[in-house]
Amino acid sequence: DAGVIQSPRHEVTEMGQEVTLRCKPISGHDYLFWYRQTMMRGLELLIYFNNNVPIDDSGMPEDRFSAKMPNASFSTLKIQPSEPRDSAVYFCAGGQLYSSGNTIYFGEGSWLTVV
Amino acid sequence: AQRVTQPEKLLSVFKGAPVELKCNYSYSGSPELFWYVQYSRQRLQLLLRHISRESIKGFTADLNKGETSFHLKKPFAQEEDSAMYYCALKSGNTGKLIFGQGTTLQVKP
Numbered sequence: 293d294a295g296v297i298q299s300p301r302h303e304v305t306e307m308g309q310e311v312t313l314r315c316k317p318i319s320g321h322d323y324l325f326w327y328r329q330t331m332m333r334g335l336e337l338l339i340y341f342n343n344n345v346p347i348d349d350s351g352m353p354e355d356r357f358s359a360k361m362p363n364a365s366f367s368t369l370k371i372q373p374s375e376p377r378d379s380a381v382y383f384c385a386g387g388q389l390y391s392s393g394n395t396i397y398f399g400e401g402s403w404l405t406v407v
Numbered sequence: 408a409q410r411v412t413q414p415e416k417l418l419s420v421f422k423g424a425p426v427e428l429k430c431n432y433s434y435s436g437s438p439e440l441f442w443y444v445q446y447s448r449q450r451l452q453l454l455l456r457h458i459s460r461e462s463i464k465g466f467t468a469d470l471n472k473g474e475t476s477f478h479l480k481k482p483f484a485q486e487e488d489s490a491m492y493y494c495a496l497k498s499g500n501t502g503k504l505i506f507g508q509g510t511t512l513q514v515k516p
Binding site (some may be wrong): 294323325327333334335338340342347348383385387395396397398399400401 | 441443449450452453456464479501502503504505506507508509
């Protein structure tokens, strides 16, 4: 298994543009998480899904952020319009409850810079 | 409230010195705790989990329910241990992990 796959790995965009980050979780994992990592705030959970259904989106900073999981093998995190303060590393992670010791596996992250 | 606290943002030690990365948690039930490690510009990787009582790369962590702590220890630090370390708490039956702020470990030669 190739693990959790995220794209793009790096993106530089101008303020106001739409950004779409993509994630392909490990097959069979029923949980998917989107985290944001910054120097100031560390790792923040934005939203997570269970069996493709959003369970908790209380960490989504504002309406400019949205996430979808149309099927078990794909999820997107969208920022529209983007702002410089959105610059961060966005991690997708997945896991299977009660399996593998409840381990969550992370992707390599999408490094977003908004100028 | 469920919370994980890592009081040190940066811990700097010399090679061969003992290391202890502190983690305290707040949780009303029976906690499940993890340590994740992130090497420079890489993904977070699971280092160890308390239910396994394992030692990985020389690191150990013991759950102390009385002190609500799960400190990560290594008797002799190596330069390759330099990384960011995150302590995490599993939240109930949701599958969600709550992370601490992370501690950067810097091992100097």
